[in-house]
Amino acid sequence: xxxxxxxxxxxxxxxxxxxxxxxxxxxxxxxxxxxxxxxxxxxxxxxxxxxxxxxxxxxxxxxxxxxxxxxxxxxxxxxxxxxxxxxxxxxxxxxxxxxxxxxxxxxxxxxxxxxxxxxxxxxxxxxxxxxxxxxxxxxxxxxxxxxxxxxxxxxxxxxxxxxxxxxxxxxxxxxxxxxxxxxxxxxxxxxxxxxxxxxxxxxxxxxxxxxxxxxxxxxxxxxxxxxxxxxxxxxxxxxxxxxxxxxxxxxxxxxxxxxxxxxxxxxxxxxxxxxxxxxxxxxxxxxxxxxxxxxxxxxxxxxxxxxxxxxxxxxxxxxxxxxxxxxxxxxxxxx
Amino acid sequence: xxxxxxxxxxxxxxxxxxxxxxxxxxxxxxxxxxxxxxxxxxxxxxxxxxxxxxxxxxxxxxxxxxxxxxxxxxxxxxxxxxxxxxxxxxxxxxxxxxxxxxxxxxxxxxxxxxxxxxxxxxxxxxxxxxxxxxxxxxxxxxxxxxxxxxxxxxxxxxxxxxxxxxxxxxxxxxxxxxxxxxxxxxxxxxxxxxxxxxxxxxxxxxxxxxxxxxxxxxxxxxxxxxxxxxxxxxxxxxxxxxxxxxxxxxxxxxxxxxxxxxxxxxxxxxxxxxxxxxxxxxxxxxxxxxxxxx
Numbered sequence: 001x002x003x004x005x006x007x008x009x010x011x012x013x014x015x016x017x018x019x020x021x022x023x024x025x026x027x028x029x030x031x032x033x034x035x036x037x038x039x040x041x042x043x044x045x046x047x048x049x050x051x052x053x054x055x056x057x058x059x060x061x062x063x064x065x066x067x068x069x070x071x072x073x074x075x076x077x078x079x080x081x082x083x084x085x086x087x088x089x090x091x092x093x094x095x096x097x098x099x100x101x102x103x104x105x106x107x108x109x110x111x112x113x114x115x116x117x118x119x120x121x122x123x124x125x126x127x128x129x130x131x132x133x134x135x136x137x138x139x140x141x142x143x144x145x146x147x148x149x150x151x152x153x154x155x156x157x158x159x160x161x162x163x164x165x166x167x168x169x170x171x172x173x174x175x176x177x178x179x180x181x182x183x184x185x186x187x188x189x190x191x192x193x194x195x196x197x198x199x200x201x202x203x204x205x206x207x208x209x210x211x212x213x214x215x216x217x218x219x220x221x222x223x224x225x226x227x228x229x230x231x232x233x234x235x236x237x238x239x240x241x242x243x244x245x246x247x248x249x250x251x252x253x254x255x256x257x258x259x260x261x262x263x264x265x266x267x268x269x270x271x272x273x274x275x276x277x278x279x280x281x282x283x284x285x286x287x288x289x290x291x292x293x294x295x296x297x298x299x300x301x302x303x304x305x306x307x308x309x310x311x312x313x314x315x316x317x318x319x320x321x322x323x324x325x326x327x328x329x330x331x332x333x334x335x
Numbered sequence: 336x337x338x339x340x341x342x343x344x345x346x347x348x349x350x351x352x353x354x355x356x357x358x359x360x361x362x363x364x365x366x367x368x369x370x371x372x373x374x375x376x377x378x379x380x381x382x383x384x385x386x387x388x389x390x391x392x393x394x395x396x397x398x399x400x401x402x403x404x405x406x407x408x409x410x411x412x413x414x415x416x417x418x419x420x421x422x423x424x425x426x427x428x429x430x431x432x433x434x435x436x437x438x439x440x441x442x443x444x445x446x447x448x449x450x451x452x453x454x455x456x457x458x459x460x461x462x463x464x465x466x467x468x469x470x471x472x473x474x475x476x477x478x479x480x481x482x483x484x485x486x487x488x489x490x491x492x493x494x495x496x497x498x499x500x501x502x503x504x505x506x507x508x509x510x511x512x513x514x515x516x517x518x519x520x521x522x523x524x525x526x527x528x529x530x531x532x533x534x535x536x537x538x539x540x541x542x543x544x545x546x547x548x549x550x551x552x553x554x555x556x557x558x559x560x561x562x563x564x565x566x567x568x569x570x571x572x573x574x575x576x577x578x579x580x581x582x583x584x585x586x587x588x589x590x591x592x593x594x595x596x597x598x599x600x601x602x603x604x605x606x607x608x609x610x611x612x613x614x615x616x617x618x619x620x621x622x623x624x625x626x627x628x629x
Contacts, residue, residue: 064432111615118374118431122565123614126607129562133607137600247558251439258436290447297440301433302425315436316429 005309006264009183022176029168038164042236044276045171046229049178051256051268053225058254059262059314060186061218062198063113067124068253070131071223073245075101075230077135080148080240090154094231101227102220109219113212128247135242147241154235167236174232178225183265185221194218198263198314255297261310270308345474346591352479352548354587355486357606359541360564361579362493363534368573370510370530373431376438377418378538379561380445385411385539386552387449390458393547400463404485404543411539412532419531424524442557449554457551482544489540490580493533506530538564559603566610572619585609 010018029038050072057063075097082088082096112123135142142148154161154170161167185191193214196204205211234240252275260271275296279289300307305315360382367375385407392403422441426433464477497503508516509526517523545560546552563586570582590605 112611115614115618118435119614119618121432121435122374122569123611125562126566126610126614129559129607130604130611133601133604137598137604248443251443254436254439287451288447290443290450294440294442294444294447297443298421298437301436301440305433315433 005266006261006306006311008264008266008309009187010180010265025172026169029165033165035164038168040276040280042164042167042171044273045168045175046233046236047253047256047272047276048175048269049225049229049232050253051260051272052179052182052265053222053229054253054257055262055264055268056182056185056194056222056225057218058257059264059267059310060191060194060198061215062314063215063218064118064121065124065219065222066121066250066254067108067128067131068222068226069245069247069249070124070128071101071105071226072230072233072249072253073131073135073240073242074104075227076234076240076245077142077148077230078227079231079234080151081141083151083235084148087152090231090235091156093235094228097231097234098224098227101230102224105220105223106216109216113215113219125247125250128250132242132246135245142242145242147239147243148234149239151234151238151240153238154232171232171236174228178228179265179269182225186265190214190217195263252293255293257307258315259296259300259307261307262314263311264309267307267310274308342595343592346595347588348475348479350588350591351584352482352587353590354584355483356541356545356548356583357560357563357567357586358580358583359486359489359537359544360560361567361570361583362490362576363538364565364568365574365576365579366506366530366534366537368568370506371423371427371527373423373427373434374438374565374573375418375422375531376435376561377422377442377445378534378564379557379559380442380449381411381414381418381535381557382538382542382545382560382564383449383552383554383557384414384445384542386542386546386556387453387458388539389543389546390460390552393460393463394458400547403547404540407539407543408536409539411535411542414539415532415535416528418535419528423527423531427527442561446554446557453554455554457553460546460550460552462550463547478548482548485540485544489537490576493537493576496533502526502529559606562610563603563606566606566613569610569613572617582609 008014008017028041032038050068054065054068057065078097078100079090079093082093083090088096108124108127112120115123136144138144154167161170186194193204193209196207196209197211197214201211204214233244237244256271256275257268258271259275260269261267275293278292279286282292285292301315306312360378363378363381364374367373367378388407388410389403392398392406393400398406418438418441422437423434426437462478464481467474467476469475497506505516505521505526506529508519508521509523509530513523516526541560541564542552542556545556564583567582567586568579570578570585572578586606586609589609590602593599593605594602
């Protein structure tokens with residue numbers, strides 16, 4: 001039996017495949033006690049959550065959000081402020097960061113999700129910039145350009161995490177939980193409505209799917225998970241500043257998702273790991289990081305729009321123009 | 336009271352100066368969206384490259400400002416030609432997203448290359464026309480008049496080009512209906528290419544003028560400028576040049592009033608709040624007509 005990569009969802013039926021991979025990831029740190037490599041692995045883990053959550057909107061539901069780093073930042077700042085000012089432990093800041101990011105996601109989704117395609121993308125870019133500027137200027141809350149230092153490390157039931165060895169296991173655990181949850185969601189009735197909206201919004205409406213509510217739900221879920229990643233980042237780096245949540249960060253997450261492939265569970269995971277490891281392998285290209293990311297993204301869209309393990313057709317390529325008479329495909333339905 | 340009035344008047348002039356620069360960027364978006372029905376994200380980088388060309392012409396080679404302006408526009412024209420070839424031509428019929436994503440990739444590449452080759456720090460541009468003239472007790476700098484004047488001339492030239500020439504007629508025909516224009520023998524590939532170059536050219540001019548106005552150019556200057564230009568063109572619903580000009584002016588003026596009355600840090604937020612509000616309340620734009628398909 002052959003199975004396309006994009007069909008792969010960890011299930012009881014394919015335990016043979018994903019259990020050994022998980023096992024390898026569990027024993028990996030015992031062979032590599034290098035703090036630097038483990039740090040890279042922890043970052044890969046954070047980006048796995050970010051790319052996977054962006055996949056809910058951009059991949060499954062077909063909404064183009066360009067503001068993911070803003071929600072990541074909102075989560076990180078929520079955790080940082082709660083931990084430094086009120087002494088909240090990680091087990092509280094983690095869900096609260098997700099919830100605050102999700103509420104912000106709802107606040108941006110409710111008025112804008114009636115817009116389609118390109119306009120939604122632009123509003124989210126605008127929101128991304130607004131968030132960045134508010135973080136930079138609301139000195140009273142965020143300390144502005146100085147950032148928030150001294151965030152306590154993760155401590156779970158009195159056991160404080162010290163090295164990246166321990167953080168590695170925490171992020172691995174979070175990754176597994178998040179991927180499991182997302183897989184369950186997209187495999188459920190709700191997930192099918194996401195895909196139905198992506199494939200044909202009018203048809204989805206006509207079979208009595210409340211498309212607006214479903215789109216808001218998809219957006220809130222994605223931003224919630226981004227908030228979780230932010231909380232982990234804040235406690236791991238122990239310092240947050242607005243510079244970590246620029247538009248570039250959104251584009252990086254987006255590149256991971258596109259290169260890995262949208263609309264599948266595996267795609268964003270592969271993309272995130274690939275793009276975190278890539279610059280570490282090609283250290284001599286450090287200066288040209290942006291060039292490399294940009295080229296990879298352009299090459300992916302031009303030559304393999306489904307990415308490494310994505311569902312074909314989410315980034316439309318129909319009507320690649322060699323002859324201009326194919327131009328008639330430009331119309332999109334207006335809701 | 337009188338001094339306060341003068342202060343506001345001064346900020347209005349500042350706003351108009353900046354607004355005319357935003358308007359030039361915004362018109363670029365309108366030309367591109369109007370003819371091709373697509374959005375570029377690399378426009379801010381075209382503007383940045385134009386600004387750097389202006390910097391080299393003025394500070395390094397010590398050329399007069401009009402030569403610098405022409406060189407900035409020329410470089411932007413060439414860059415626009417290649418961006419259209421790479422980002423828009425292959426996937427033009429595939430909807431808004433693929434070209435937008437490719438231009439995002441290009442913008443990341445151009446910014447990175449600018450940092451590598453020009454350095455991340457500010458490059459100083461010499462100021463010209465620093466003199467001020469006094470009208471009824473009110474200081475007016477010649478440079479501001481020059482910038483508003485250049486923007487006005489460029490807009491008039493553009494209007495003559497679009498309304499009065501053969502290629503302008505081809506552009507208008509293509510904007511109305513690609514297929515029909517093609518059927519009537521318009522070489523739409525050429526029209527798309529020239530439209531994009533024209534838009535880039537205006538972006539380059541805006542870049543040179545910003546360099547002269549603020550006496551500095553730097554690689555990430557295109558980020559906010561591009562988005563602000565976009566916010567301005569949203570006013571025209573992406574398809575109206577007067578709407579884009581009005582939008583640019585309003586954003587420029589409100590920004591300067593924000594600096595005066597609220598806080599300078601919040602200056603850059605204005606454009607994005609305008610962007611979000613206009614899109615949410617009236618996505619077809621304040622002056623725009625309903626759009627066929629977005």
